Amino acid sequence: MRWLPKSNGIFFLVPTVLGTLVWAQFRSFDLLDAATHFLTYQFPADNPDTHTRYPLVARPLWLLCGSNIVAFRLLCLALISAAAYVFWRAWRPVFTTEGQSPWSGVAIWLSALAGIAWLPVLLGYNSLSTLFALFGLAALAHALRPTPRSTARSVARSVAALAFLVAVAATALVKPPAGLALAFWGGFLAFFTLPLPRWLRLATLITAGGLVACGLFLFVRLLSAPNADASTLRYFAGVTFSPLWIFETFARYGRELSAFLPALGVDLLFVALPSLGLAAMLLVRHCGRAVAPFWAPLLIASLFLSLIAVVIVRQLWDGSYARAVSGEMARLYLVLWVALLPAAAVHVWKTRAVSPWSVALFFLPLTSGFGSTNTLYFSALHWTVFWTAGLLLLSRILADALGDPRLHRLYIATLVLAGGAHLFSGHFLRPYMNQPALWRQNVPASVGHPATTLKLDPATARFINDVRATLSARGYRPGDDVFGFFNLPGVIHAIGAVQPGAPWYFGTWYGGDDTDGGKIRQVPLSRRQHAWIITQADVTGFKKQFHDSGIDFPDGYEKIGQTTNPSTGLEIGIWKPLARR
Amino acid sequence: MVEPLPYVRFAPRFMLPETLASLLAMHDAGVATSPFVVVWPIAIVTLLSLVPFTVAGFGLRELGVAALMKQWYGVPAEPAVLLSLALGTVGIITSVGFGGVALLIETVRTRRGAASKSDHAHAA
Numbered sequence: 193m194r195w196l197p198k199s200n201g202i203f204f205l206v207p208t209v210l211g212t213l214v215w216a217q218f219r220s221f222d223l224l225d226a227a228t229h230f231l232t233y234q235f236p237a238d239n240p241d242t243h244t245r246y247p248l249v250a251r252p253l254w255l256l257c258g259s260n261i262v263a264f265r266l267l268c269l270a271l272i273s274a275a276a277y278v279f280w281r282a283w284r285p286v287f288t289t290e291g292q293s294p295w296s297g298v299a300i301w302l303s304a305l306a307g308i309a310w311l312p313v314l315l316g317y318n319s320l321s322t323l324f325a326l327f328g329l330a331a332l333a334h335a336l337r338p339t340p341r342s343t344a345r346s347v348a349r350s351v352a353a354l355a356f357l358v359a360v361a362a363t364a365l366v367k368p369p370a371g372l373a374l375a376f377w378g379g380f381l382a383f384f385t386l387p388l389p390r391w392l393r394l395a396t397l398i399t400a401g402g403l404v405a406c407g408l409f410l411f412v413r414l415l416s417a418p419n420a421d422a423s424t425l426r427y428f429a430g431v432t433f434s435p436l437w438i439f440e441t442f443a444r445y446g447r448e449l450s451a452f453l454p455a456l457g458v459d460l461l462f463v464a465l466p467s468l469g470l471a472a473m474l475l476v477r478h479c480g481r482a483v484a485p486f487w488a489p490l491l492i493a494s495l496f497l498s499l500i501a502v503v504i505v506r507q508l509w510d511g512s513y514a515r516a517v518s519g520e521m522a523r524l525y526l527v528l529w530v531a532l533l534p535a536a537a538v539h540v541w542k543t544r545a546v547s548p549w550s551v552a553l554f555f556l557p558l559t560s561g562f563g564s565t566n567t568l569y570f571s572a573l574h575w576t577v578f579w580t581a582g583l584l585l586l587s588r589i590l591a592d593a594l595g596d597p598r599l600h601r602l603y604i605a606t607l608v609l610a611g612g613a614h615l616f617s618g619h620f621l622r623p624y625m626n627q628p629a630l631w632r633q634n635v636p637a638s639v640g641h642p643a644t645t646l647k648l649d650p651a652t653a654r655f656i657n658d659v660r661a662t663l664s665a666r667g668y669r670p671g672d673d674v675f676g677f678f679n680l681p682g683v684i685h686a687i688g689a690v691q692p693g694a695p696w697y698f699g700t701w702y703g704g705d706d707t708d709g710g711k712i713r714q715v716p717l718s719r720r721q722h723a724w725i726i727t728q729a730d731v732t733g734f735k736k737q738f739h740d741s742g743i744d745f746p747d748g749y750e751k752i753g754q755t756t757n758p759s760t761g762l763e764i765g766i767w768k769p770l771a772r773r
Numbered sequence: 774m775v776e777p778l779p780y781v782r783f784a785p786r787f788m789l790p791e792t793l794a795s796l797l798a799m800h801d802a803g804v805a806t807s808p809f810v811v812v813w814p815i816a817i818v819t820l821l822s823l824v825p826f827t828v829a830g831f832g833l834r835e836l837g838v839a840a841l842m843k844q845w846y847g848v849p850a851e852p853a854v855l856l857s858l859a860l861g862t863v864g865i866i867t868s869v870g871f872g873g874v875a876l877l878i879e880t881v882r883t884r885r886g887a888a889s890k891s892d893h894a895h896a897a
Contacts, residue, residue, distance in 0.1 A: 391884065394877040401869030408862040415855055435854035442836040 202294055209302070209612075212620070217265040217313065219633045219647045220623045223682025223759055224696070226312035230640065230685050231695035234259060239695050240714070246317040246366040253315055261644040265313040269305065272319065275326035276304035276577060282330035285337055286549055287585050295604050296584050302611025303580040307573060310511050310521070310618030318574040321367035321560070325374050325575065328359025332378050336385045370575075373559040377552040384548035441563065448567045452519050456530075459523055462502035463531040466495035471534030474594055478542040488596040495531065496602050502527060503610075511614025512622035521618075522569035524610055525579040528603070529554060532583070535590050547589055553582030576614075580607050625759070627652075641670035641688025651758035656686045662753035662766050663687060663724065673723035675743075677731050678708070683757075683764075684726070692719045701737050712741040722772060725749060727765040728757060811848075814841035815860065831861055 221227075232239045232247050233254040257263035280297040287296070304326065308319045335352035339345050356378060364371025383396060415435055469491045476483050503509050508524035515521050540546055556578045561571020572579075587603035620630050627633070628649045635653035639646050648656070670688030678699030684691045692715040700707040712720060720742045738745040749767040757764050818837035822830025838857040842848040
């Protein structure tokens with residue numbers, strides 16, 4: 193029974209968190225992203241342009257759950273919890289060789305859950321990449337563990353290394369930049385952890401550098417080819433590479449950082465004094481001088497108080513979607529990292545010892561979303577579990593160097609509180625896309641076909657029921673084609689319809705872009721002409737674009753009802769094609 | 774424990790091939806400006822990219838070269854980014870292909886020397 197926690201607090205906390213999470217999965221329904229995923233799993237032929245190949249993994253699991261949203265959510269949470277546990281068990285020997293507090297495992301678990309639960313809970317490309325990365329790094333930690341040589345150990349190590357490579361491939365399948373980041377930092381860890389002779393290190397570096405140079409050479413040649421068709425590289429994640437795209441991406445990152453860093457700078461002012469004090473104390477210890485015994489507890493206590501102050505005053509505890517976008521959620525982890533940086537710099541300077549795991553675990557989340565349209569710090573929030581692991585490791589190293597384990601305990605406590613606060617605020621208090629708190633979502637509504645009964649806020653439940661009742665009264669049956677123009681994947685999925693051509697029409701015509709039209713025209717003409725239409729706001733101004741796409745809207749349609757979308761406040765029109773009479 | 778590799782010792786020997794390769798890269802990227810006038814932005818950005826802010830200076834170099842070349846010589850972003858990427862490739866080839874191999878040879882020689890000294894000592 194060694195796997196059982198030895199703390200009464202954990203015995204109480206873990207079942208409580210699990211129970212409330214199960215309670216939560218019967219509530220809320222995101223009308224945009226979550227519905228898009230469900231439509232993709234349910235009707236893959238009507239989503240030819242997915243960002244990645246993640247439905248290949250997620251769809252079988254969705255079908256295995258009987259297309260039931262609650263079962264799918266619970267499966268997602270169970271898999272992430274299992275992966276976090278496996279990661280913690282495998283990674284723990286890297287972390288320490290002696291009695292390790294099980295609370296560090298709780299910190300890992302909570303941050304893994306918080307990393308997926310500020311978004312709709314489901315197996316999408318972000319949560320699947322978290323899952324594979326956790327299993328992959330667990331395998332890598334096992335493969336890199338220094339143990340006496342034996343045949344059995346060599347076989348186990350080879351199997352673990354192979355498992356890591358499989359995890360990298362799986363991560364790359366569901367989220368290509370995350371797969372690349374995992375491969376890079378996994379290689380980095382292997383390079384700096386394995387006891388290789390110097391010549392082999394150099395040979396490995398030369399080989400890796402040669403491969404990178406060859407890849408870059410081919411990339412530049414393709415981009416600079418005079419033939420216009422070959423001058424852009426399309427890859428399967430849907431991004432068009434071009435020199436201009438590269439420039440604009442880096443320029444965007446520059447702008448985002450220049451907006452983000454001043455706010456982080458203000459946060460750091462709170463912890464600057466105790467952080468520098470700890471570094472000074474470590475320097476004095478390294479110089480062989482005695483430090484008065486009251487300094488260590490004083491500095492650690494003031495660091496803890498300043499962390500609490502910055503978290504409350506600057507609202508870094510809030511892990512909701514809005515705070516993820518504006519950066520508070522990421523800033524909490526970055527403050528925790530930077531607070532240790534001066535002491536870490538002194539430690540590296542004096543001992544010449546760098547912890548490769550700390551370096552890799554810091555950069556892994558930041559590099560996992562390169563190329564995404566989201567900010568770097570937003571993308572990193574999917575993998576905060578690795579920041580937590582890195583912080584646990586670094587605080588342990590510095591606590592050992594300081595000769596005071598309380599620094600490490602302080603970080604464990606802070607990370608447990610941070611993970612708990614982010615999970616509570618992002619999942620319960622302010623669910624994704626500014627939905628009401630979960631305890632205010634009490635009205636049962638049927639969502640999807642086959643239907644899942646979810647408890648929603650009264651306005652959303654009434655809205656979904658109204659749309660379904662209006663359509664059903666005029667002959668609509670679940671499984672019929674319905675276009676949602678625009679931004680209505682949630683309504684389409686909730687009423688059990690199929691949206692021809694794409695799960696989400698974004699309204700690109702508003703910006704003069706015909707991407708939506710291209711998707712509509714791929715649908716067979718008879719489906720286009722017989723599909724019901726639900727409109728949001730007045731879209732009759734796009735009459736020409738509808739006609740060009742083979743849809744005689746609004747002339748060939750009868751308006752059979754209207755209501756209001758509670759999440760946008762816009763008028764919803766429900767239209768029946770005259771061809772269905 | 775991670776020791777920094779002493780690339781710096783080998784750098785001067787490879788300045789000439791790197792410069793020549795950079796000129797070829799410029800031609801390849803379609804930058805229609807005299808090679809002498811782009812020396813300054815490239816030099817400034819190369820110095821800036823020595824700050825370990827991104828891996829091997831990628832990103833910072835592309836942004837810097839494109840911004841400076843547009844500001845000073847009106848070169849559009851596309852060929853400037855291509856030039857920067859080509860320079861990054863040249864940098865990797867020279868440091869890994871030349872510097873790395875030279876270091877490897879030196880390491881192997883030192884190892885053999887130490888091994889033969891040990892053999893002589895045993896024989897004596």
